Amino acid sequence: MPDSQDTISSPRPASAGATIAGAAAGTDSPAVEFRDIDIAYGKFVAVRDFSLSIRKGSFVTLLGPSGCGKTTILRSIAGLVDISGGQIMIDGRRVDDVPIYKRNIGLVFQSYALFPHKNVFDNVAFGLKYRNVPKPEIVRRVGKALEMVRLPGTEKKLPSQLSGGQQQRIALARAIVFEPQVLLLDEPLSALDANMREEMRVEIKKIQKETGITAIFVTHDQEEALSMSDRIVVMNAGRVEQIGTPQEVYETPATAFVADFLGKANMLAGTVSRSSGPTAVTLAAGQTVNVVAPKPLAQGGKVTVVVRPQKLSVGAAGANRLSGRVVSASYLGGSAIYEIDIGGGMTIRANTPISGRVFREGEAIEVGFDPEGCVLLDEGGQRIS
Amino acid sequence: MKTRRREEGRWAWRLTGFITVCVYIFMFAPIVATVILSFNASMFGGFPMTGFSLQWYYKLMANDAVLAAFRTSLWIALVTAMVTTAVGVVTAFALVRFDFPGKQALSTLVILPALVPETILGVGLLVLIKSIDQPRTMLLLVLGHILLAVPYVVLITQARMAGIRRVYEEAALSLGASRFSSFREITLPLLVPAVVGGALLAFTISFDNTSASLFWRPAGVETMPTQILSMLKISISPEINALGTVMILVTVGIPLVGGLILQSLTRLKRRGQPTEEAR
Numbered sequence: 001m002p003d004s005q006d007t008i009s010s011p012r013p014a015s016a017g018a019t020i021a022g023a024a025a026g027t028d029s030p031a032v033e034f035r036d037i038d039i040a041y042g043k044f045v046a047v048r049d050f051s052l053s054i055r056k057g058s059f060v061t062l063l064g065p066s067g068c069g070k071t072t073i074l075r076s077i078a079g080l081v082d083i084s085g086g087q088i089m090i091d092g093r094r095v096d097d098v099p100i101y102k103r104n105i106g107l108v109f110q111s112y113a114l115f116p117h118k119n120v121f122d123n124v125a126f127g128l129k130y131r132n133v134p135k136p137e138i139v140r141r142v143g144k145a146l147e148m149v150r151l152p153g154t155e156k157k158l159p160s161q162l163s164g165g166q167q168q169r170i171a172l173a174r175a176i177v178f179e180p181q182v183l184l185l186d187e188p189l190s191a192l193d194a195n196m197r198e199e200m201r202v203e204i205k206k207i208q209k210e211t212g213i214t215a216i217f218v219t220h221d222q223e224e225a226l227s228m229s230d231r232i233v234v235m236n237a238g239r240v241e242q243i244g245t246p247q248e249v250y251e252t253p254a255t256a257f258v259a260d261f262l263g264k265a266n267m268l269a270g271t272v273s274r275s276s277g278p279t280a281v282t283l284a285a286g287q288t289v290n291v292v293a294p295k296p297l298a299q300g301g302k303v304t305v306v307v308r309p310q311k312l313s314v315g316a317a318g319a320n321r322l323s324g325r326v327v328s329a330s331y332l333g334g335s336a337i338y339e340i341d342i343g344g345g346m347t348i349r350a351n352t353p354i355s356g357r358v359f360r361e362g363e364a365i366e367v368g369f370d371p372e373g374c375v376l377l378d379e380g381g382q383r384i385s
Numbered sequence: 386m387k388t389r390r391r392e393e394g395r396w397a398w399r400l401t402g403f404i405t406v407c408v409y410i411f412m413f414a415p416i417v418a419t420v421i422l423s424f425n426a427s428m429f430g431g432f433p434m435t436g437f438s439l440q441w442y443y444k445l446m447a448n449d450a451v452l453a454a455f456r457t458s459l460w461i462a463l464v465t466a467m468v469t470t471a472v473g474v475v476t477a478f479a480l481v482r483f484d485f486p487g488k489q490a491l492s493t494l495v496i497l498p499a500l501v502p503e504t505i506l507g508v509g510l511l512v513l514i515k516s517i518d519q520p521r522t523m524l525l526l527v528l529g530h531i532l533l534a535v536p537y538v539v540l541i542t543q544a545r546m547a548g549i550r551r552v553y554e555e556a557a558l559s560l561g562a563s564r565f566s567s568f569r570e571i572t573l574p575l576l577v578p579a580v581v582g583g584a585l586l587a588f589t590i591s592f593d594n595t596s597a598s599l600f601w602r603p604a605g606v607e608t609m610p611t612q613i614l615s616m617l618k619i620s621i622s623p624e625i626n627a628l629g630t631v632m633i634l635v636t637v638g639i640p641l642v643g644g645l646i647l648q649s650l651t652r653l654k655r656r657g658q659p660t661e662e663a664r
Contacts (some may be wrong), residue, residue: 130562
């Protein structure tokens with residue numbers, strides 16, 4: 001079933017409140033719904049016109065650079081930040097005036113935030129205690145939650161006796177043990193070292209699937225976002241740039257920002273030199289490439305051709321050819337990354353599997369890509385569709 | 386060249402060591418002298434020692450005025466410690482956790498009593514009381530001591546409070562604890578070292594206070610320091626040395642014991658789980 005509920009009022013120009021579509025598709029309401037949220041700190045507007053509807057049981061990631069407003073949005077769901085306009089609904093209930101401790105939300109922090117003076121059991125049991133769960137039931141559920149995060153038998157330990165990864169798993173157990181309506185994860189992997197991060201990524205995703213809980217995940221790491229999410233909301237400067245599945249945002253970036261932020265795509269500026277037949281673009285560097293345009297383009301119009309480094313291959317493959325000189329080459333074993341000067345002050349990156357020899361700095365090189373493998377942006381940086 | 390520099394270094398070290406020793410002697414000689422002389426058998430409160438005796442302590446025990454003053458000081462200090470700690474914790478919490486207009490001014494004002502000379506405060510409170518035609522009562526004396534101790538307790542608690550990260554409270558709130566519950570269950574326990582430290586400091590400030598107490602005490606009431614002062618007016622009796630030693634014991638001993646209890650409490654909690662794993 002297509003994930004049609006995650007919709008957005010088109011980012012720019014804002015037509016506020018245009019779409020809260022899809023909600024009618026199911027009988028039950030979305031887990032979390034934002035309607036034209038504005039959040040301001042004094043004069044500084046952190047989030048503007050944010051609308052989003054999150055389907056129950058899905059894993060949605062807010063992705064963007066620091067300061068883009070993603071954490072602010074997460075905190076507004078929890079009630080830790082007041083919204084200055086719009087509405088937030090959790091499970092169809094408006095929560096603007098509901099204090100945080102009555103919202104029934106699981107929250108996982110970047111810094112774990114385990115209570116340092118309470119042992120693991122008391123930490124995990126904390127939420128159950130405030131929900132008047134009887135003691136034997138608390139013991140049972142805490143035990144179950146600890147098993148789920150693969151740390152059974154650690155009830156008596158203090159947080160200071162656990163490693164960072166273990167602490168974060170306890171924090172996860174604490175956040176899900178009382179079966180909250182939404183699980184909010186605020187950069188939960190950023191404080192961990194690289195190996196632990198990958199392990200936790202898999203773990204969090206697995207637990208989310210098992211419990212069927214709705215999860216909202218905040219990160220600035222594109223790899224985390226791509227590997228874990230059902231949907232990604234790419235944000236920049238308080239606005240939504242694109243919403244889509246990992247594949248959609250990666251393969252067909254809606255804006256120049258998304259193309260650059262996710263995987264540093266090559267952005268080749270040029271002008272449309274042939275508008276019919278196969279559309280052709282003459283790059284500023286002087287070379288002409290064929291592209292697939294979703295609609296006829298005016299001749300002489302300025303466009304940007306976006307090509308992922310992975311779509312550029314060395315050698316014969318690809319209908320389009322770009323020749324240049326290798327500026328730098330990084331050998332990665334199975335593949336190599338080349339920075340290639342294609343003239344006119346333009347440098348492109350190619351990430352290509354190694355077939356045959358590895359090129360060296362200063363050598364002439366020819367890379368190719370398919371016309372289907374690129375996306376066209378207009379002068380304003382928006383995808384032409 | 387090299388040896389000369391080493392030579393200079395050695396002299397610098399010796400000088401530093403000498404000055405340090407001098408400072409310590411200067412600081413502790415009076416205390417040591419008082420304690421030693423309190424055991425002197427001589428009638429006169431000075432050196433040389435003529436023999437070891439506990440007679441001045443016995444005399445002290447029999448002195449009703451001294452015992453009354455001791456009791457007065459003790460309960461004033463206890464009340465001061467309790468009230469000041471409560472006020473200090475609440476003030477520090479407000480100053481650290483909330484943003485409100487005039488916060489900066491308030492946080493400066495709260496430590497002002499610690500900066501204003503005590504004599505001025507003493508006279509000031511007295512003048513105020515006189516101007517509204519109120520008698521000097523015990524309540525006034527206690528309130529005065531609280532006024533003197535609050536700044537220090539606020540400073541201590543504020544420093545600790547700033548070190549307690551807000552995420553702990555946010556986590557507690559998100560788990561369903563009300564603001565009050567999260568303060569009681571999370572913030573306050575983490576604040577305990579500052580609370581205990583502040584209470585002990587408030588106790589000693591009150592127990593030791595002389596000049597302000599002279600202004601504020603009701604007629605006929607003596608605290609320990611004012612009692613010593615009035616005894617000194619008559620003669621320098623060795624009894625005063627004994628009294629001084631008792632004062633030292635109380636004001637040094639209580640914080641020391643308090644600190645030790647606190648330390649053993651935290652150690653007890655840690656015991657039994659030897660797998661200390663560094664983050």
